[in-house]
Amino acid sequence: MSTARVVVIGNFDGVHRGHQQLISAARAAAGEGTVIAVTFWPHPMSVIRPDRTPLLLTTLDERENLLHASGVDEVVVVNFTDEVASWAPEHFVDEVLRPLHPDLIMVGENFRFGFRAAGDVSLLTRLGKEDDSFAVSPVSLSSAAGQPDSSTTIRAAIAAGDVEQACRLLDRPFRVRGVVIKGAQRGREMGFPTANVPVPEGMAVPSDGVYAGWLTCLDHPDAERWPAAISVGSNPTFVGENRRVETYVLDRTDLELYGIEIAVDFEHRLRGQVKYEGMEALIDQMHRDIDRARTLLIGG
Numbered sequence: 001m002s003t004a005r006v007v008v009i010g011n012f013d014g015v016h017r018g019h020q021q022l023i024s025a026a027r028a029a030a031g032e033g034t035v036i037a038v039t040f041w042p043h044p045m046s047v048i049r050p051d052r053t054p055l056l057l058t059t060l061d062e063r064e065n066l067l068h069a070s071g072v073d074e075v076v077v078v079n080f081t082d083e084v085a086s087w088a089p090e091h092f093v094d095e096v097l098r099p100l101h102p103d104l105i106m107v108g109e110n111f112r113f114g115f116r117a118a119g120d121v122s123l124l125t126r127l128g129k130e131d132d133s134f135a136v137s138p139v140s141l142s143s144a145a146g147q148p149d150s151s152t153t154i155r156a157a158i159a160a161g162d163v164e165q166a167c168r169l170l171d172r173p174f175r176v177r178g179v180v181i182k183g184a185q186r187g188r189e190m191g192f193p194t195a196n197v198p199v200p201e202g203m204a205v206p207s208d209g210v211y212a213g214w215l216t217c218l219d220h221p222d223a224e225r226w227p228a229a230i231s232v233g234s235n236p237t238f239v240g241e242n243r244r245v246e247t248y249v250l251d252r253t254d255l256e257l258y259g260i261e262i263a264v265d266f267e268h269r270l271r272g273q274v275k276y277e278g279m280e281a282l283i284d285q286m287h288r289d290i291d292r293a294r295t296l297l298i299g300g
Contacts, residue, residue: 002031007102007134008072009038009111011151014057015066017171018108018141018149025139026106027071036100037072039063040080047085054155055204057170059177076100089119093127102134109138161207163266173213173265176205176245180257183246192286194231194246195257197264205245208233212268212293215247218261226252227297229290230264233273250294268296 006026012019026035041060046053058066064075078084078096087095092114097105105124113119121138128134141149149169157165158174166174178197195215199205211230217223226249234243247264249255270289 002029003033004030004103005034005036005101006030006104006106007036007038007097007100008106009097009113010108011043012037012039012063012067013043013054013151014154014170015063015070016057016149016151016154016169020070020171021141021149022106022108022139023067023070023072025137026104029104029106029137033103034073035071036074036076036102037067038076038078038096038100039067040078042080044080044085047080047082053202054152056202057151057154057158057174057204059203062175062177086115089114089123090127092119093124098133104135104137106137106139109140111138155204158204158206161209161211161269161272163206163211163213163269167267173267174204174206176200176203176264176266177218177261178245178264179259179261182258183244192248192290193253193255194248195255195262197245197247197262199232199243199245206232206266206269208243208273210270210273210289211266212270212296213247214265214267214297215249216263216265217257218263220260226250227294228264229270229286229293230266231273248290250290250297268293 006029008022008026010019010022023035023037043053043056060077067075076096105128107121107124109121111121111124113124121136125136128136154166154169157163157169163174176197178200180195180197183194183196209232211232213228213230214225215228216225228247228249230248231246245264247262270292274285
C-alpha cells in the first residue's frame with residue numbers, strides 16, 4: 001500500500017458532500033500515508049470583498065473537527081490577510097504548499113488560487129512539474145439535481161428554510177451552536193420550556209419558521225441527543241423580541257440548560273412564522289407542531 005503525502009486545498013466551509021468526496025479520494029491515494037487539508041480563515045471574501053462575505057456554515061473549530069472526522073490527518077489553517085490575497089499563484093505555492101512536501105495535491109476541478117484567482121489546476125500542475133516536486137489530480141465534484149455540491153448552494157437552501165436539501169448536501173443535519181440564555185420564559189409559562197440561543201453573528205441560520213430536529217448538550221459529550229421542535233425568529237405574536245433559535249425538547253419540562261453550550265440540528269421544516277391572535281391559538285398550534293415533529297423524528 002502507498003504511503004504518500006496528499007494535500008487537499010479549499011475553504012471547506014461546511015465540509016459538505018463534495019468536500020467529503022475530495023477527502024475520500026485523497027485518503028485512497030495516500031494509503032497509509034498522510035492527508036493534509038489546507039484551509040483559510042477568515043473567509044477570503046471577508047478580505048477581498050467584505051460587502052460580499054457569506055454567512056458561514058461552520059466555525060473554524062467545527063470545520064477542523066469535521067475534516068478530521070472525514071479522514072484528514074492534519075489541518076493547516078492559512079491566516080488570510082491582505083498580504084496573502086496579494087500573493088501571485090507561484091508565491092502561494094512556494095509559501096504554503098512546497099513546505100508541506102506533498103507527493104500529490106488534489107483539488108476540485110474548478111480550483112482557483114492566487115491574486116485575482118489567476119491560478120488554476122493547469123498552472124498548479126505546471127508548477128509541480130517544474131522541479132518534479134508534486135503531481136496534481138483534479139477531482140470532479142458530485143452533483144444533485146443538476147447542481148454542483150457547494151457551500152453556496154447549501155447557504156441558499158438554508159436561507160430558504162430548505163433544511164432537508166441542506167441535509168442532503170451536507171450528508172448530515174445542518175447545525176447551529178450557542179450558549180443557552182435566559183429569555184422571557186413565555187414557553188415555560190405555556191408548558192413548553194425552550195432553550196434559547198441568540199442567532200450567531202456571521203453564521204448561517206435557517207429562515208424564520210418552525211422546524212423538527214435534535215438538541216445535544218455539547219458541554220456533556222455523553223449526553224443524550226433529544227428530539228425537539230425548533231423555532232427560528234423573533235416570535236411575531238409578541239412585540240420586541242430579538243431573533244433567536246428556541247428549542248423545545250419533546251415531552252421534557254425538567255431540563256435546566258442555562259449557560260450550557262448546545263447544538264441544534266435541523267432536519268425538517270414544519271411551517272413559516274405566523275402571528276397569532278392570542279395565547280390560546282398559539283398554544284394550539286404548538287401542540288400540532290410538536291405532534292408533527294414527533295412523527296417525523298421518532299415515528300409516533
